[in-house]
Amino acid sequence: MKTFATRALLGALALGLGLAPAAQAQQKDSIKIGFVTFLSGQAAGPFGVPARLAAEAIVESLNAGKAPAPYQIKGFGGTPLELVVIDEAGGATKQVSEYRTLVQRQGVDFVIGYIGSGDCLAIAPVAEELQKITVFFDCGTPRIFEEASYKYVFRTRAHATMDAVAASLYLLDNRPAAKRISGINQNYAWGQDSWADFETTFKVMKPEAEIGTSQMPKFGAGQYGAEISALINSNADVIHSSLWGGDLEAFMLQATPRDLFKKSQLILIAGEPNLHRMVGNVPDGTIVGARGPHAVFAPPSALNTWLRDTYKAKAGVVPNYPAYSVAQAILGVKAAYEKAIQKKIGSAIPMGAAKNVKEEMQKAYAPPTDEEVIAALEFLSFDTPSGKVSMSLGKGHQAIQGTAYGTTRTENGVVKVGNIKYYPAERINPPEGVPSLEWIKSGFKKTK
Amino acid sequence: MSQFVAVLVDGIVYSSWLFIIAVGLTLIYGVMKILNIAHGSLYALGAFAAVSLSTWWFAQGYPPMGSFAMLGLAAVLVGLVSGPVIERGLLRFLYGKDEVVLVLVTYALFLILEDFIKLVWGVDPLFVQGPNGETPYGLLGNFEIAGLTYPNYNLLLIAVAVISGLALAWALNRTRSGKLLLAVIHDREISAALGINVGLTYFVTFTIGAFLAAVGGALTAPTVSVVTGMGAEVIVMAFAVVVIGGLGSLQGAALGALIVGLVRAAAVHYQPEVELFSVYFVMAVVLILRPKGLFSGAEVRKI
Numbered sequence: 001m002k003t004f005a006t007r008a009l010l011g012a013l014a015l016g017l018g019l020a021p022a023a024q025a026q027q028k029d030s031i032k033i034g035f036v037t038f039l040s041g042q043a044a045g046p047f048g049v050p051a052r053l054a055a056e057a058i059v060e061s062l063n064a065g066k067a068p069a070p071y072q073i074k075g076f077g078g079t080p081l082e083l084v085v086i087d088e089a090g091g092a093t094k095q096v097s098e099y100r101t102l103v104q105r106q107g108v109d110f111v112i113g114y115i116g117s118g119d120c121l122a123i124a125p126v127a128e129e130l131q132k133i134t135v136f137f138d139c140g141t142p143r144i145f146e147e148a149s150y151k152y153v154f155r156t157r158a159h160a161t162m163d164a165v166a167a168s169l170y171l172l173d174n175r176p177a178a179k180r181i182s183g184i185n186q187n188y189a190w191g192q193d194s195w196a197d198f199e200t201t202f203k204v205m206k207p208e209a210e211i212g213t214s215q216m217p218k219f220g221a222g223q224y225g226a227e228i229s230a231l232i233n234s235n236a237d238v239i240h241s242s243l244w245g246g247d248l249e250a251f252m253l254q255a256t257p258r259d260l261f262k263k264s265q266l267i268l269i270a271g272e273p274n275l276h277r278m279v280g281n282v283p284d285g286t287i288v289g290a291r292g293p294h295a296v297f298a299p300p301s302a303l304n305t306w307l308r309d310t311y312k313a314k315a316g317v318v319p320n321y322p323a324y325s326v327a328q329a330i331l332g333v334k335a336a337y338e339k340a341i342q343k344k345i346g347s348a349i350p351m352g353a354a355k356n357v358k359e360e361m362q363k364a365y366a367p368p369t370d371e372e373v374i375a376a377l378e379f380l381s382f383d384t385p386s387g388k389v390s391m392s393l394g395k396g397h398q399a400i401q402g403t404a405y406g407t408t409r410t411e412n413g414v415v416k417v418g419n420i421k422y423y424p425a426e427r428i429n430p431p432e433g434v435p436s437l438e439w440i441k442s443g444f445k446k447t448k
Numbered sequence: 449m450s451q452f453v454a455v456l457v458d459g460i461v462y463s464s465w466l467f468i469i470a471v472g473l474t475l476i477y478g479v480m481k482i483l484n485i486a487h488g489s490l491y492a493l494g495a496f497a498a499v500s501l502s503t504w505w506f507a508q509g510y511p512p513m514g515s516f517a518m519l520g521l522a523a524v525l526v527g528l529v530s531g532p533v534i535e536r537g538l539l540r541f542l543y544g545k546d547e548v549v550l551v552l553v554t555y556a557l558f559l560i561l562e563d564f565i566k567l568v569w570g571v572d573p574l575f576v577q578g579p580n581g582e583t584p585y586g587l588l589g590n591f592e593i594a595g596l597t598y599p600n601y602n603l604l605l606i607a608v609a610v611i612s613g614l615a616l617a618w619a620l621n622r623t624r625s626g627k628l629l630l631a632v633i634h635d636r637e638i639s640a641a642l643g644i645n646v647g648l649t650y651f652v653t654f655t656i657g658a659f660l661a662a663v664g665g666a667l668t669a670p671t672v673s674v675v676t677g678m679g680a681e682v683i684v685m686a687f688a689v690v691v692i693g694g695l696g697s698l699q700g701a702a703l704g705a706l707i708v709g710l711v712r713a714a715a716v717h718y719q720p721e722v723e724l725f726s727v728y729f730v731m732a733v734v735l736i737l738r739p740k741g742l743f744s745g746a747e748v749r750k751i
Contacts (some may be wrong), residue, residue, distance in 0.1 A: 039571070040566060040571055040676060041571075041676065041677050042573075042675055042676075042677055044571035044572075044676070045570075045571045045572035045573050045675065046572075046573070048571075049571060049572075187723075187724055213720060214720060215716065215720050215723075216720060216721065216723065216724070217723070218681075218723075218724050220675075220677065220678070220681040221681070222668070222671075222672045222678065222681060222682070223462055223465060223668075223671070223672075225458050225461050225462055225598075225602070225713075226454075226455075226458035226459070226462065226712065226713040226716040226717065227716055229454045229457075229458050229596050229716075229717070230454075230716050230717050230720065232595075232596055232597075233450075233451060233454065233595075233596070233717075245573055245673075245675070246573035246672070246673040246674075246675035246678075247673075248673075249573055249575055249672070249673030250575075250671065250672035250673050253575060253583060253585060253670075253671060253672065253673070254585070254671055254672075256586070257583075257585060257586035257590065257597075257599045258590070258596070258597045258598065258599065259590075259597045279577075279581055280577065280580060280581015280582070281577070281581060281583075
């Protein structure tokens with residue numbers, strides 16, 4: 001009640017007194033977003049560049065006010081957005097100094113970015129030190145909010161545990177007899193965590209599980225001859241792999257002629273971006289995921305159509321999962337920013353008190369402070385092209401959402417994903433305050 | 449037993465691949481005393497050129513077997529263009545400078561070439577694939593050993609490695625120009641004083657080295673997705689091989705490649721956790737026992 005009345009009164013007054021220009025003058029010309037993504041190196045092609053294209057397409061569309069409800073307001077709360085794009089390549093140390101430049105010299109209002117888990121772990125404490133709202137859009141490691149807590153740092157996608165848990169569920173739902181598993185994953189945080197989560201989950205769900213071999217080639221190794229021999233010799237029912245990009249393609253190109261996949265079914269945790277490229281080298285029956293209900297897994301909605309069309313107009317192809325991750329981050333901050341504005345106007349001093357009208361007005365219409373945006377983003381639930389996202393973990397800083405897996409089938413020269421199954425967020429994400437691995441080992445207990 | 453055979457086969461295939469890349473590196477160092485970091489970029493250039501040419505070949509609808517000719521053509525083109533350009537346009541101004549300066553120069557060249565590749569080919573991974581998903585890697589059929597299927601393409605790798613090693617050894621030890629080359633290696637100034645065209649020797653050596661790097665890249669292209677940064681990955685392994693064998697030694701490169709390949713394959717089959725570490729462990733052991741590598745000749749002290 002109060003909200004509506006106050007807003008109406010303030011609005012009327014603003015117009016009547018001709019204060020509107022004064023209030024607007026307080027608004028910034030634009031909101032600057034520092035956007036960090038891989039523009040070079042291995043991760044650029046499959047992840048980094050699609051993410052950048054998505055960010056640019058989304059910002060253009062938001063500035064033009066073309067997004068569907070509830071994001072139809074231009075920019076963030078009427079203020080247009082401006083992107084400052086930075087290359088994520090070069091390692092964590094370089095990224096920390098790039099981050100400082102972005103915040104201290106460029107003076108960005110928000111930072112959205114980071115695909116590499118190592119980069120996220122390094123940036124989080126620096127963001128806290130510089131007190132800059134920083135939203136991670138793609139990195140996977142659960143450790144960020146499980147080993148520390150932050151005020152200025154958020155992640156608008158679910159962490160990697162859900163990928164492993166849902167993959168196990170999907171596998172056992174469709175092939176209950178599967179027992180012996182092997183893995184091939186890159187030897188760094190992402191590959192190691194992905195295998196550890198999957199192995200542990202599978203053993204909990206299937207106590208008689210057997211482990212064939214766990215191969216951990218170096219990132220960018222290129223030659224997988226010996227690894228493939230070891231995988232063939234391991235006689236596994238299923239091979240788990242979190243390989244991505246060029247490494248994934250090299251592995252598939254080398255494994256297919258060697259008939260590895262005639263013997264073992266393949267699970268690709270992050271295979272979605274590569275599917276359309278590898279026609280003829282993705283065996284039918286491969287289980288694939290997109291680290292969330294993104295891309296082919298995204299449920300139909302106006303927002304999904306908007307992202308597909310906007311991205312396609314810019315990039316010429318349909319968006320892959322990193323593009324959906326970017327949409328979640330930008331829309332999440334937009335939702336929080338606009339919620340903060342509403343709250344401020346709503347709680348402004350009612351007009352009955354005729355005192356300090358001008359000051360109160362200016363205060364109510366000033367852009368929301370960082371504190372106000374943080375308060376709005378914590379525990380926020382918001383709509384995205386991939387469905388609902390809830391900031392439920394890490395004291396309201398870590399998102400959860402459902403995910404889906406499907407099985408590939410090549411038809412007329414196109415790799416299609418069929419038999420798609422969705423798993424709800426609560427079933428595949430740990431409850432607040434419980435570290436992922438402990439949650440898995442506890443047999444997926446719902447509470448602490 | 450079958451696992452042991454698998455280790456042998458996997459190890460030898462990997463060694464062959466490593467040798468093709470490392471032999472050019474060691475040749476250039478042996479003759480010119482240049483530790484050529486840009487070798488990795490030449491390898492990558494060979495790979496990218498091979499992908500472009502074979503993709504074009506497939507797109508024309510020509511018989512798939514012809515894609516092998518495209519791999520060869522890519523190696524020849526890259527070797528014959530980049531080798532002379534780099535040697536005549538850059539390195540010849542720097543002969544006689546400190547080895548460290550030359551390492552820095554080739555490192556700078558490496559960075560420039562990496563960006564050049566990005567400019568020309570972009571950052572997306574690329575791979576060769578015919579209209580029906582066929583790749584040169586699978587075209588030659590398979591052979592079976594110890595219950596494992598291997599593409600015959602691997603035999604091609606082994607053959608190229610053996611042939612290039614033998615050809616180089618023969619040219620160095622059994623031909624007139626090879627003997628002149630050995631004289632240049634031994635003492636550049638005296639050789640020049642005796643009438644050997646040192647500039648030409650360097651020119652030819654560097655071009656052959658660049659060609660070998662490109663051959664390595666072109667032969668790798670069908671088995672991987674070529675991607676920016678692939679040159680950096682491979683140069684580290686090639687250095688390990690060359691350092692184990694002894695910088696500048698042909699036999700050293702062969703033995704080094706064999707050791708690294710077999711150790712790595714054994715690690716992958718028996719103890720996958722130590723795979724990454726195994727190669728460097730061997731390198732450390734060799735360097736403790738023989739600080740200059742297995743086949744380093746006695747250094748002639750110069751005043």
